[in-house]
Amino acid sequence: MLTASGLGRRFGQVWALRDCSFTLPEGRVSALVGPNGAGKSTLLWVAAGLLSPSEGSLRVSGEPVPGRIHPDVAFLAQSRPLYSDFTVAETLRAGEKLNDRWSAEYARETLSLLSGVAPERKVRHLSAGERTQVALAVALGRLPKLLLLDEPLSDLDPLARDETLRILMTDVAERGTTVLVSSHLLTDLAPVCDHLILLDRGRLQLAGEVEETLQAHRVLVGPAATAEPATERLIESTRTGRQAVLLARGVDAVPDGWTATVPELEQLVLSYLRAARASARQ
Amino acid sequence: MLPRVIEFRIDRRSGVSTYLQIVQQVKQALRLGLLTPGDRLPTTREVVEAIAVNPNTVNKAYRELEHEGLAEGRRGVGTFITASLGSEAGGRETPLRGELAEWMDRALGAGLGIEDIDALYQDVRRDRQS
Numbered sequence: 001m002l003t004a005s006g007l008g009r010r011f012g013q014v015w016a017l018r019d020c021s022f023t024l025p026e027g028r029v030s031a032l033v034g035p036n037g038a039g040k041s042t043l044l045w046v047a048a049g050l051l052s053p054s055e056g057s058l059r060v061s062g063e064p065v066p067g068r069i070h071p072d073v074a075f076l077a078q079s080r081p082l083y084s085d086f087t088v089a090e091t092l093r094a095g096e097k098l099n100d101r102w103s104a105e106y107a108r109e110t111l112s113l114l115s116g117v118a119p120e121r122k123v124r125h126l127s128a129g130e131r132t133q134v135a136l137a138v139a140l141g142r143l144p145k146l147l148l149l150d151e152p153l154s155d156l157d158p159l160a161r162d163e164t165l166r167i168l169m170t171d172v173a174e175r176g177t178t179v180l181v182s183s184h185l186l187t188d189l190a191p192v193c194d195h196l197i198l199l200d201r202g203r204l205q206l207a208g209e210v211e212e213t214l215q216a217h218r219v220l221v222g223p224a225a226t227a228e229p230a231t232e233r234l235i236e237s238t239r240t241g242r243q244a245v246l247l248a249r250g251v252d253a254v255p256d257g258w259t260a261t262v263p264e265l266e267q268l269v270l271s272y273l274r275a276a277r278a279s280a281r282q
Numbered sequence: 283m284l285p286r287v288i289e290f291r292i293d294r295r296s297g298v299s300t301y302l303q304i305v306q307q308v309k310q311a312l313r314l315g316l317l318t319p320g321d322r323l324p325t326t327r328e329v330v331e332a333i334a335v336n337p338n339t340v341n342k343a344y345r346e347l348e349h350e351g352l353a354e355g356r357r358g359v360g361t362f363i364t365a366s367l368g369s370e371a372g373g374r375e376t377p378l379r380g381e382l383a384e385w386m387d388r389a390l391g392a393g394l395g396i397e398d399i400d401a402l403y404q405d406v407r408r409d410r411q412s
Contacts, residue, residue, distance in 0.1 A: 029336050162334055165334035166330065166331055166333070166334045169330035169334055169335065169336060170330055170331050172336070172337050173337035187294075191334060191336070192334055192336050194338050194339065211299070211301075264297055
């Protein structure tokens with residue numbers, strides 16, 4: 001659905017994104033995670049066709065992203081751009097006028113699923129969470145095949161967060177939508193994502209299906225005095241006087257005295273981020 | 283519409299993957315007799331409307347149940363329970379359970395705490411699995 005190869009974007013002398021290659025298969029929900037300044041928004045803007053790549057390419061359904069938003073794509077920007085003088089109902093009508101493909105019913109249905117944003121209210125009077133909900137209804141009204149969401153949960157309270165995720169997952173179940181959703185908090189996305197794209201300071205650290213990625217790694221715990229198990233790639237290791245804890249990719253045999261467990265997603269992400277920082281310092 | 287027979291709860295902090303939690307909850311309901319052959323499991327849409335989980339995860343759990351011969355997917359209708367769980371030998375008032383109870387009494391008598399007993403049981407189970 002979305003394929004990046006050697007994708008990079010530069011602002012002046014600074015590369016916000018560089019050497020990014022990944023494939024997001026159709027029907028997946030991908031968590032785009034990384035610390036602030038990792039390049040998450042830049043990647044979403046490029047995917048939405050609102051920024052052009054400085055190098056490499058990004059393809060939606062095999063076609064290069066045009067210099068505007070692709071008809072099959074909907075984008076919820078972090079600023080939630082809506083006309084503040086419009087009412088909620090007028091916002092949905094504008095969505096109808098501005099889009100070739102539009103389902104008023106679906107947009108209204110999405111809005112009514114959420115805890116009450118009355119149609120006659122002015123956008124300027126909405127809370128941040130309500131603005132997000134309206135913007136999401138407008139995005140879903142386009143019946144996108146690829147939905148790009150920039151920090152959709154950041155200004156929502158826990159109840160609205162849960163409702164928003166349920167609406168998104170219902171959309172994925174009903175229409176098979178591919179979703180790329182960013183957050184600097186993985187906790188929010190862990191239960192709903194089945195694909196992960198991890199960025200740190202513009203570089204891709206990890207990309208792939210969540211379960212496959214987890215199964216490819218092991219947390220190894222063993223006595224510090226013995227030789228380390230052979231691994232394809234050691235991501236991180238910590239040692240005390242007696243114990244060594246390693247996170248590694250591709251572990252074949254586990255020596256006597258060592259235990260191997262499949263890492264949890266957050267543990268894996270943190271290890272990769274710490275490793276990226278450590279190698280940048282060297 | 284058929285009444286909903288089971289509702290899933292996902293514990294985010296358990297460390298057990300979401301799909302496995304769904305599989306385990308169906309099996310637990312089967313053991314307790316809360317689900318019986320012929321019952322329809324909630325559709326993927328019903329599950330994700332109720333709890334925010336990825337639909338592919340629900341599908342994966344249902345496929346696993348089908349693979350284990352506990353459920354069967356019928357196109358356009360839903361996924362139905364086809365088998366019951368809980369073998370005769372594993373029920374209450376059976377010799378195996380009695381022996382385990384005796385063993386546990388001995389362990390408690392030897393001064394082991396509940397957590398020690400759990401650790402011991404899990405250690406033995408791991409040995410037998412490998």
